[in-house]
Amino acid sequence: MVFYRKYRPQTIDDLDSAAVRETLTSVLKKDVPHAFLFTGPKGLGKTSTARILAKAVNCTTREKGKGERGKTSVEPCNVCDQCIAITSGTSIDILEIDAASNRGIDEIRDLKEKIRLSPISALKKVYIIDEVHMLTTEAFNALLKTLEEPPEHAMFILCTTEVQKVPSTILSRCFHISFNLATPEELVRSFNRIIISEKAEVEIEALSMIAKLADGGFRDGAKMLEEIITLAGGKKVTKEFIEEKFKVSSIIFHVAAMFDVFKSKDTQKGLQIIADLAAQGVDMKHFIQKLMEGLHEQMIAQVTTKPKLSDTDLTLSEIKELFVLLSRAYGEMKYAVLPQLPLELVVLEWTNVDTPHPDPLPQGERESSWTDS
Numbered sequence: 001m002v003f004y005r006k007y008r009p010q011t012i013d014d015l016d017s018a019a020v021r022e023t024l025t026s027v028l029k030k031d032v033p034h035a036f037l038f039t040g041p042k043g044l045g046k047t048s049t050a051r052i053l054a055k056a057v058n059c060t061t062r063e064k065g066k067g068e069r070g071k072t073s074v075e076p077c078n079v080c081d082q083c084i085a086i087t088s089g090t091s092i093d094i095l096e097i098d099a100a101s102n103r104g105i106d107e108i109r110d111l112k113e114k115i116r117l118s119p120i121s122a123l124k125k126v127y128i129i130d131e132v133h134m135l136t137t138e139a140f141n142a143l144l145k146t147l148e149e150p151p152e153h154a155m156f157i158l159c160t161t162e163v164q165k166v167p168s169t170i171l172s173r174c175f176h177i178s179f180n181l182a183t184p185e186e187l188v189r190s191f192n193r194i195i196i197s198e199k200a201e202v203e204i205e206a207l208s209m210i211a212k213l214a215d216g217g218f219r220d221g222a223k224m225l226e227e228i229i230t231l232a233g234g235k236k237v238t239k240e241f242i243e244e245k246f247k248v249s250s251i252i253f254h255v256a257a258m259f260d261v262f263k264s265k266d267t268q269k270g271l272q273i274i275a276d277l278a279a280q281g282v283d284m285k286h287f288i289q290k291l292m293e294g295l296h297e298q299m300i301a302q303v304t305t306k307p308k309l310s311d312t313d314l315t316l317s318e319i320k321e322l323f324v325l326l327s328r329a330y331g332e333m334k335y336a337v338l339p340q341l342p343l344e345l346v347v348l349e350w351t352n353v354d355t356p357h358p359d360p361l362p363q364g365e366r367e368s369s370w371t372d373s
């Protein structure tokens, strides 16, 4: 099983986001709301948290205020029948609906019909609706009706990556928990849970480096850590090892060099950088991402702090133009026969190589050369 699944948090204490941990703890000490809305980017543990919450409200041994040693009193025990059924996904009272498939039409109709029925064995029937923003208007209306007058035994956990697409009538009836990108410390905390169980040896500097590369995602971080531990094959993972495997310094160096090219419009140099990267086997998609992140940083800085630009800085309109070219190249990567080609075309276009120059040949001669061939 992959690390991200294998080491899915099972208790509130396992949750690596400090804010989510604290909010859930305080919520569970009071009267638990009947509807939650979990929002935030993919890979931050919304569904795992929903399952933990479902366990916490259904755990038969959990008693408010009387925690086991070292554990938060609101924790599910993970050993009672309810906890075990929910962890293994076999509880018939915990219903997970993926609104992205079929846009939830049948599921919400079913929900409306069956919500009044008491749970079979759990204390609360919990509906976890993933990607809730995908529901049809009809399904949203049906959901709203049940949220307005929910039966005592029901609880809803709505998850979404696109909160702006959820109607405000729904939002206002939910207790909102927002899942933000993980801080490097939170990522290292999540890595430590994994490496202790895997008995892997990883330097603390190496962990910080993986945290940086994971860009705030627990899922991406776990994937990367898994890849690195596998590559290390039982050896201690050092910072140097990661640098070597991920060509970290090389990418950072080449991103800086490419920015020089964007400013100087030096075609040869641009193509040379791409050739170097291709020779090293660097993932071009990843490189484009890094370029766009750099541009994005510059754009935000120019809009918010309005710094005085030097000759080596790109102007706002240059940044915008580059965004268009790089986004296009990124999209074309998927079908590119040569992975470096879309980026090379960006360099050519940016440095004006393919701008039509005045035709050096008289019109007549040019036409004849066409007919010759």
Ligand SMILES: [Zn+2]
Pocket (backbone or CB within 6 Å): 058, 059, 060, 061, 062, 076, 077, 078, 079, 080, 081, 082, 083, 084
């Ligand atoms: Zn339990």
